[in-house]
Amino acid sequence: MTLAEVESLARKILTTYFCDSDLEFLISTFADDIIWLGGGEKQKAEGKEAVAACFRSGKDGMIACDMSDETYHCMDLGGGAYLCEGVSWLRSKPGSEFYINMQQRVTFVFRETDEGLKAVHIHNSVPYQAIKEDELFPIESSREEFIRLQSALNIKNQEFENQAQFLERLYNTIPCGILQFTTDPSHRVVALNPMTWKFYGYDSEEAYRRHVTSPLDNVEAEDRGRVLAAIGRLTLNGENVSYRRRCVRRDGQEVWISVVMGRIVNSDGLEVIQAVFTDITEQMRLEKAQEQERILENRFLRAAI
Incomplete structure (x- = not known):
């Protein structure tokens, strides 16, 4: 197993999860004894079934994002174990009616098995203050931010429309x-x-x-x-x-x-x-x-x- 293969798996997990809203591929990489620490203040679970249940409970609240500015660092821990840290920016995709623009950091610990690499530890770190106890994504805060930005945009559009109408009246009279x-x-x-x-x-x-x-x-x-x-x-x-x-x-x-x-x-x-x-x-x-x-x-x- 090479470090490039470790990085490739970490990248695929993050892309399918954050960009494609694909939970099942992520869950398929869990080891039976996985420990997960999420971005929310109370997000943590142990064991494949418990961690999978946490993710599946929040499936309806997933927000499709674009991921950019990715950097990865991998390390061979010995004994068939590997660590991979990734940092990237997440931005909600246009048309989602949510607004996310934040940096997320994730740490994977993989173990070699007969079925390939399996995740025994995942620690995902995003600004947890915005994530409620029962959310995987900061749904409420991102919706509020979207509404705030939409309202500001509507005000600006109205100002531009009023200005355009004034200039048109001036031009015609x-x-x-x-x-x-x-x-x-x-x-x-x-x-x-x-x-x-x-x-x-x-x-x-x-x-x-x-x-x-x-x-x-x-x-x-x-x-x-x-x-x-x-x-x-x-x-x-x-x-x-x-x-x-x-x-x-x-x-x-x-x-x-x-x-x-x-x-x-x-x-x-x-x-x-x-x-x-x-x-x-x-x-x-x-x-x-x-x-x-x-x-x-x-x-x-x-x-x-």
């Missing part, structure tokens, strides 16, 4: 047009908020998209070169560009907008150019009226002189 379009030369419209299609005089987003494939379709010829140059200067995470330009709505009305453009990665993970614009028609009218007033004042002054 903000008194600014928000328009996203692709970075390639087609500059195809990707997304727009209601203010955009309403500003240009359309009844719906569908109607807007039927007539407009690129935001440049709404740019007057006098400004197209300037806008294309501004788009060309944009870089991801770089500085924004801003400008003002004249627009003509669908009904022929002349309006003015102030635009801020930047290159971003949107919520779908797509790199786009985003333009945010505000209606400054009244401001431009006021500026033109003031300019006209200054011109008239200058004329009157020159005439007086």
Whole structure:
């Protein structure tokens, strides 16, 4: 018998028990005079029948786990006896509705027999404070921990949902047009908020998209070169560009907008150019009226002189 074979048996026992919830293979390795010391405060038994009865009584409370970070140390004790100590981490498998994340340590003493290696002693050590007297696994505490984590997750999900709803309402009601379009030369419209299609005089987003494939379709010829140059200067995470330009709505009305453009990665993970614009028609009218007033004042002054 080699130490590698001893380790292999210990590994198989732990894997079938903790990962596959297989009690019978574990019991099949018991020697008649086995002594078991479990992880719970009062978990102990002597003799194959008594130890097997303890394990079988807790069969319905077994929790399937993933086992990782295993290390084993084996020793030949002489006279056909071997010691194997194992340390590993146990984590409850997804979907089990329990939450376990703890280190477990186990010590086996095997004896060579005509039927192969048999366990004469097993000492399993996990944080026993969480294990009740009649449990093989910390069922109650792991269920409570699962419920606590599930509750915390539900609260977070609700917070994210509330935030998403708030942002959606803001996106749909903000008194600014928000328009996203692709970075390639087609500059195809990707997304727009209601203010955009309403500003240009359309009844719906569908109607807007039927007539407009690129935001440049709404740019007057006098400004197209300037806008294309501004788009060309944009870089991801770089500085924004801003400008003002004249627009003509669908009904022929002349309006003015102030635009801020930047290159971003949107919520779908797509790199786009985003333009945010505000209606400054009244401001431009006021500026033109003031300019006209200054011109008239200058004329009157020159005439007086």
